[in-house]
Amino acid sequence: MNPAAAIEFAGLPGQSMQGVMDLVLQFFIMTLRIGAFAMAAPFFGSRMIALPTRIIFTCGMAVFAMGQVAPPPIATLTSLMLVPIIAQELAIGLTAGLVLNIFFSTVSLAGEKIASTAGLSFAAQVDPSSGGQTPVLSQIFSLFLTAIFLSLNGHLIALGLLMESYRFIPMGAGVSYAGLLDAGSQAAGEMFETAARLMLPLVVVLFLVNVTIGLITRSAPQLNLFSFGFPITLITVFVLLFLAAAPIGFAFQDVVTRGLDLVGETLRGAASNGQ
Numbered sequence: 001m002n003p004a005a006a007i008e009f010a011g012l013p014g015q016s017m018q019g020v021m022d023l024v025l026q027f028f029i030m031t032l033r034i035g036a037f038a039m040a041a042p043f044f045g046s047r048m049i050a051l052p053t054r055i056i057f058t059c060g061m062a063v064f065a066m067g068q069v070a071p072p073p074i075a076t077l078t079s080l081m082l083v084p085i086i087a088q089e090l091a092i093g094l095t096a097g098l099v100l101n102i103f104f105s106t107v108s109l110a111g112e113k114i115a116s117t118a119g120l121s122f123a124a125q126v127d128p129s130s131g132g133q134t135p136v137l138s139q140i141f142s143l144f145l146t147a148i149f150l151s152l153n154g155h156l157i158a159l160g161l162l163m164e165s166y167r168f169i170p171m172g173a174g175v176s177y178a179g180l181l182d183a184g185s186q187a188a189g190e191m192f193e194t195a196a197r198l199m200l201p202l203v204v205v206l207f208l209v210n211v212t213i214g215l216i217t218r219s220a221p222q223l224n225l226f227s228f229g230f231p232i233t234l235i236t237v238f239v240l241l242f243l244a245a246a247p248i249g250f251a252f253q254d255v256v257t258r259g260l261d262l263v264g265e266t267l268r269g270a271a272s273n274g275q
Contacts, residue, residue, distance in 0.1 A: 036093025103259030
């Protein structure tokens with residue numbers, strides 16, 4: 001190569017190999033919080049969504065976040081300070097996703113208790129989202145809640161809260177792990193309380209029906225409990241679910257709203273209490 005060509009080649013705009021490695025390192029750090037959230041959150045982390053799809057989604061969100069959030073300096077990322085940064089990013093993403101997932105488990109718990117009271121606990125099949133055996137009624141409730149979550153743009157609100165968390169908790173800033181643990185405990189407590197509120201009306205009616213069937217079979221022993229009581233219980237629970245479809249929908253809407261609110265409170269609380 002002649003000197004003139006060398007000078008022209010040296011003047012071309014570009015990026016050094018070290019600069020490319022720095023960008024790659026910053027990119028992978030940006031994927032930690034988003035990837036942890038996508039792994040733990042409902043709908044995003046469901047088994048029904050293929051792993052390559054989640055990887056592409058995480059990478060795309062990380063590219064978008066790199067244009068909005070200033071990553072830590074390269075000197076910090078190439079030192080031992082990288083270890084607490086990785087732990088912090090994973091903790092924030094996992095906590096936000098698990099809090100939302102706990103609230104989604106509310107309807108599954110309520111459906112399981114209603115099914116066991118109505119005698120439908122034997123009607124179970126493999127849940128594609130969790131991989132375990134769950135009653136069919138719980139899966140119907142979960143699909144109903146997912147439809148309401150998407151219709152309310154809950155997935156967009158959740159992603160917006162995650163992107164906003166970079167403003168509350170910048171990468172490398174202090175965060176309160178005790179606050180994150182408290183948020184998980186609070187979400188678990190509200191899950192049982194909300195599930196009790198959802199299932200109690202139907203369970204009370206089914207309990208009264210079972211008491212009535214017991215009195216009838218006691219006074220008329222020739223009536224078989226399984227041939228007489230079981231069909232009545234099934235018909236009753238189907239009629240109750242049909243009549244309560246609209247109130248259940250509004251209750252599920254409150255579950256989605258409260259879950260998203262608690263995710264925002266968790267992120268803001270961890271930021272304000274961070275040391």
